[in-house]
Amino acid sequence: MGVGGIIPPNHVLLKVDRFGFSANNVTYGLLGEDPHFRYFEFHNAPNTNTTSSKTHGVIPVWGYATVVQSTHPRISVGERVFGYLGMSRYLLLPVDHDVNKYNFYVPRPHLPEDRRPYNQITRCAADPLYDPMREDELMIYRPLFWTSFWCEDWLHTTKVAKDTDGIIISSASAKTAYCLAFVLNLRRLYGKVALPAGADWTGTGGTAQPRIVGVTSKRNLEFTKSLRLYDEVFTYDQINELAKRGSRWVYVDVAGNKEFNNKVFKSFGSHIAKGVSLGMSHPSSSKENESFANSNSRLEMFFMPEWLAVRRTNTSVKEITQLQFAGWDALMRTCHQWIQIERVWWSGAAIWQDNVKEVIEAYEECVNGEIGPDRGLILSMWEKGQFDKTSQVKAKL
Ligand SMILES: NC(=O)c1ccc[n+]([C@@H]2O[C@H](COP(=O)([O-])OP(=O)(O)OC[C@H]3O[C@@H](n4cnc5c(N)ncnc54)[C@H](OP(=O)(O)O)[C@@H]3O)[C@@H](O)[C@H]2O)c1
Structure with missing residues (x-):
């Protein structure tokens, strides 16, 4: 589907800008079909000539995206969001009834209720932890x-x-x-x-x-x-x-x-x-x-x-938020000591011209344990030069 297509009611089309990638994501892949974790049931693999949700799994990733289409009355085009996304350029997501200033949720009734944190899409404009300079x-x-x-x-x-x-x-x-x-x-x-x-x-x-x-x-x-x-x-x-x-x-x-x-x-x-x-x-x-x-x-x-x-049964939301905020503040004041951020694009060159697929190389290195612990990987399925901060789409899907 192109970005100009019509999306169903109460859906958002996200342009996935970039996402973090570490052993954690490799584990999501390993446990994709595990009956407890079911990580491949968060995002369906597309049905194409060579892929389907029966034969392929989409590895979930935590990343930032921009809303490029919305048919939900309370979610606007151009909004910056953070959430449990897929390794993709675009993601079409349904939105459930619980939309508030801070978050909206993807309905996934096939998964246990306690997976709700994975269904949450955080709206950056009201996120107390958000800092546009520290997205990576x-x-x-x-x-x-x-x-x-x-x-x-x-x-x-x-x-x-x-x-x-x-x-x-x-x-x-x-x-x-x-x-x-x-x-x-x-x-x-x-x-x-x-x-x-x-x-x-x-x-x-x-x-x-x-x-x-x-x-x-x-x-x-x-x-x-x-x-x-x-x-x-x-x-x-x-x-x-x-x-x-x-x-x-x-x-x-x-x-x-x-x-x-x-x-x-x-x-x-x-x-x-x-x-x-x-x-x-x-x-x-x-x-x-x-x-x-x-x-x-x-x-x-x-x-x-x-x-x-x-x-959540014995602690108020306010208290949980305060606890988290104090811990997060400590982390953000310290973590610069630990890793060097490294951005990796789908490919340094246009995909139809060149077989160099840098994201795949980074993925394989991560699976093989070849990424040193001092490196913090940020991947993008966009090619270098196709991505810009205004979220304009330059690539053909
Ligand atoms: N329970 C949960 O909800 C939850 C949440 C978050 C993360 N986790 C899990 O925590 C684990 C660590 O994730 P992370 O993202 O923090 O890891 P990371 O920062 O990417 O660290 C990778 C480390 O794992 C070891 N390693 C990686 N690949 C290896 C390989 N091919 N062979 C041998 N060792 C390898 C190395 O550690 P050493 O040399 O020190 O062994 C390496 O420094 C993952 O399994 C993740 O799923 C669980």
């Missing part, structure tokens, strides 16, 4: 940070980490992992997830309890140490050394590497007071033909939308 950092960190933030909230609220020697986090160089270390540090230092006015995050240190310990690969060891977010960093093959110390640990698994997890549980035995599954950044685990949610019975899965649904 917002796209990269927003989805990951909220998982880390609410996971820490869960550990704190349910007192899981109380009276433990420390918290061990695998895939410690991953953004989700080190954002968790960051919020754990804030809580430990200030008693809440916030950075006091005028204070700068200068790194962990001293002998504060509980210890925050990262485990990473050899190639990412120096980067992980340089973050100054972990009291100690081990490589995967050094984990036995840590097991000799302490008697009560919480293990948060971001790697999802079954072999390593078996090693952890073998080395630590009953000294792991709680094992939490937060991610699967090591794609080898995808080879296992079983549900991620049930892949390791010794790990309890943390899934942010589910915990947020629990939190």
Whole structure:
């Protein structure tokens, strides 16, 4: 469909400008057909001669878009929005009845009610976190940070980490992992997830309890140490050394590497007071033909939308907004230390002239773990030079 076509009532046509891309999106792809996560059921693959929703999945991404057509009376053409989009140039979305100043929602009655955060399209004009100069950092960190933030909230609220020697986090160089270390540090230092006015995050240190310990690969060891977010960093093959110390640990698994997890549980035995599954950044685990949610019975899965649904029953929207705002402010004042933003276009040249598809290369590098943790990828399905800030469409669809 061209942008000049007629769209159905109560729909918006979004021009997807660009989106963040990290191991998190690779995991969305790996779990696309998982019966619990169902990530391929958010956006249908188009029906063409070579693709269909039966044979292909669209990997969801968090990104910014501009409304280029609207048949909803309360949504205007030209609006800037943020949400759970697809890797595409355009996205046609239905809009449900709940449209307010801050958000509108995509109706997805086929998915569980707690997936609502994924259905939310945030309207930038009224978004307290929006900063037009920092869209790239917002796209990269927003989805990951909220998982880390609410996971820490869960550990704190349910007192899981109380009276433990420390918290061990695998895939410690991953953004989700080190954002968790960051919020754990804030809580430990200030008693809440916030950075006091005028204070700068200068790194962990001293002998504060509980210890925050990262485990990473050899190639990412120096980067992980340089973050100054972990009291100690081990490589995967050094984990036995840590097991000799302490008697009560919480293990948060971001790697999802079954072999390593078996090693952890073998080395630590009953000294792991709680094992939490937060991610699967090591794609080898995808080879296992079983549900991620049930892949390791010794790990309890943390899934942010589910915990947020629990939190909403005992915490007001205002309070949740305040908590989030304080955490986000701390992140935005600190994250410039951690990554270099890198923009990648569909292709440096016109697609009909050249086979160089830079987005595909970046995608493959990400799947193969070749993107260093110091790089923050922003992808666009537009070609360099076709995209401009006024959202004019120069390409033929
Ligand atoms: N539960 C949730 O709701 C939720 C929400 C957000 C993210 N997550 C999960 O958290 C995980 C991390 O996502 P992220 O976006 O934060 O990651 P990221 O910043 O892109 O970090 C990637 C890291 O993963 C490891 N890695 C990546 N590819 C690899 C490969 N091919 N082989 C081996 N190791 C590889 C490396 O860490 P090491 O060298 O340190 O192992 C690498 O530094 C993902 O699985 C994501 O789905 C879960």
